Amino acid sequence: MTRKREDYISWDEYFMGVAILSGMRSKDPNTQVGCCIVSRDNKILSMGYNGFPIGCSDDEFSWSRDGEELDNKYLFSTHSELNAILNYSGTSLQGAKLYVTLFPCNECAKAIIQAGISTVVYDSDKYADTLSVLASKKMFDAAGVKYIQYKRSGRQVTITL
Numbered sequence: 001m002t003r004k005r006e007d008y009i010s011w012d013e014y015f016m017g018v019a020i021l022s023g024m025r026s027k028d029p030n031t032q033v034g035c036c037i038v039s040r041d042n043k044i045l046s047m048g049y050n051g052f053p054i055g056c057s058d059d060e061f062s063w064s065r066d067g068e069e070l071d072n073k074y075l076f077s078t079h080s081e082l083n084a085i086l087n088y089s090g091t092s093l094q095g096a097k098l099y100v101t102l103f104p105c106n107e108c109a110k111a112i113i114q115a116g117i118s119t120v121v122y123d124s125d126k127y128a129d130t131l132s133v134l135a136s137k138k139m140f141d142a143a144g145v146k147y148i149q150y151k152r153s154g155r156q157v158t159i160t161l
């Protein structure tokens with residue numbers, strides 16, 4: 001009997017891998033974030049990455065981190081998590097799991113909670129000390145949203161495109 005292969009990627013590797021790949025679409029020169037939302041039975045429901053809204057050209061709006069507020073990216077960039085929630089065309093994200101490459105900000109945390117997403121699996125937490133992330137954790141704790149840091153397996157995946 002021919003047995004199944006055993007070195008297939010795990011669900012967590014698969015969904016975080018899809019989130020990482022989605023982030024590669026981002027035009028942000030400093031931080032590329034990707035997100036993948038998954039149903040309770042491991043079906044991919046939606047994906048997103050950080051970028052400007054439709055109609056706001058990546059070549060006309062600035063990707064700067066500094067300068068006047070109307071001349072940098074922060075008031076304009078839509079975060080990967082919000083894009084993934086907005087990209088979802090089905091009826092409900094209740095009980096879904098959200099994989100994201102960077103811990104959600106407070107604005108995305110509100111959207112995650114209101115969408116009924118029950119679990120967040122995140123990779124980097126590089127802004128852990130910011131008020132925004134502290135507020136996200138406070139809201140997730142209050143709302144019962146679980147947040148779990150992705151445990152990197154160290155597996156290298158090569159894709160030739």
Ligand SMILES: Nc1ccn([C@H]2C[C@H](O)[C@@H](COP(=O)(O)O)O2)c(=O)n1
Pocket residue numbers: 028030031032033049050051065073077078079080081102103104105108
């Ligand atoms: N959870 C997050 C956090 C941030 N983003 C986006 C927003 C910006 O485009 C970029 C952060 O820029 P930085 O301040 O690191 O230069 O990442 C997101 O999509 N999701």
Ligand SMILES: [Zn+2]
Pocket residue numbers: 079080081082104105106107108109
């Ligand atoms: Zn956000």
